[in-house]
Amino acid sequence: MNFLGHAYIARNHPELIAGNFAGDSYKGNLDNFDLPKNIIDGIRLHRYIDDFTDHSDLILKAGHIFRLQGIQKIVYIGTDIIMDHYLAREWNVYSSKDYDLFVQRVYQHTDKYLEHLAPEFQGLYTSLKKYKWLYDYPTESGIRKILTQFSQRLRFDNELIRCMDVYLENQVELDHIFSTFLIEIKHASVEFIEKL
Numbered sequence: 001m002n003f004l005g006h007a008y009i010a011r012n013h014p015e016l017i018a019g020n021f022a023g024d025s026y027k028g029n030l031d032n033f034d035l036p037k038n039i040i041d042g043i044r045l046h047r048y049i050d051d052f053t054d055h056s057d058l059i060l061k062a063g064h065i066f067r068l069q070g071i072q073k074i075v076y077i078g079t080d081i082i083m084d085h086y087l088a089r090e091w092n093v094y095s096s097k098d099y100d101l102f103v104q105r106v107y108q109h110t111d112k113y114l115e116h117l118a119p120e121f122q123g124l125y126t127s128l129k130k131y132k133w134l135y136d137y138p139t140e141s142g143i144r145k146i147l148t149q150f151s152q153r154l155r156f157d158n159e160l161i162r163c164m165d166v167y168l169e170n171q172v173e174l175d176h177i178f179s180t181f182l183i184e185i186k187h188a189s190v191e192f193i194e195k196l
Contacts, residue, residue, distance in 0.1 A: 001053055001185070003128065004084040004137055007106045008094065009049055009189045016042040016193070017106055018113035021125070023047060025118035039116055041196045048192050049185065053080075058181040062174055069166040071159050078163035081147060085167075086178045088137035094182065103134045140164065 001009070003021065010016040019035070019042020026033060026043050033040070053059055054076075062083075063075045071078055091099045107129065114122060128134065131149065136142025144164050151160035167174055 001049055002080040002084040004087055004134060005080070005182075006046060006049055007102075007134075008087060009185065010042065010045060010193075011095070011097075011102070013193055014105065014109045016045055016196075017109040018117060019043045020046045020049075021106070021110050022117045022121040023050070025121040035116055036113070039113060044196065045189070045193065049189065052185055052188055053181075056181060056184070058177050058184070062177045065170050065174060066163065066166050069162070069169070071163060071166060073156070074154065074158045074160050077150065078147075078160055078166075081143065081150065081160075082163055082167045082174070083178050083181070084137050085143040085164075086175060087182065088134075089139075090179075091138070093179075099138065100135070106134070140168075 006020050006023070007017055010020045015038040019039035021042070022039075023043045023046020030040050030043060035043075059076070059079060062079045066075045066078055087094060088099065091102075095102065097105075110117075110125065114125070117125075131145075133146050133149075136146055144161070147161045147163055151158055154160070
């Protein structure tokens with residue numbers, strides 16, 4: 001899952017959104033970071049989501065579909081972004097809240113704790129807001145723009161921009177995989193959050 005997926009999982013716990021959003025910026029033992037508890041818990045949630053996703057047979061199956069089309073090194077970056085596209089496009093199936101209002105809420109709860117977050121995340125977050133990535137997720141043209149921008153951020157040649165074409169060629173199967181996965185991770189995350 002990418003930015004939208006992580007925010008969606010934390011949607012009912014706004015105090016976790018900022019840390020969950022910035023989770024990739026923190027490596028190693030969380031005891032080494034002097035951060036508010038809600039940020040630490042948000043990072044823990046981020047790590048849980050990543051681990052759940054990395055070990056999901058459904059995501060491995062989705063990755064295999066992309067690999068068959070020659071997408072290799074960045075296959076799971078691609079599946080993460082495409083799954084966010086699916087979630088955004090089908091938003092009304094997964095949430096009763098208006099999508100644009102949800103994005104604004106994510107920004108509000110992240111802005112509130114931004115000073116506590118890693119400088120590298122602050123830079124990425126500035127770009128995310130500036131280029132309106134979350135608002136671009138629902139449309140094909142928007143996700144192509146995001147794939148292109150992500151591709152340019154990587155420091156090696158990659159085929160990330162081809163991922164949308166592969167998705168469209170296999171949309172029925174991939175949509176089924178993503179919908180099943182979202183149900184699974186939503187339920188599993190509720191239990192994890194309760195333990196925090």
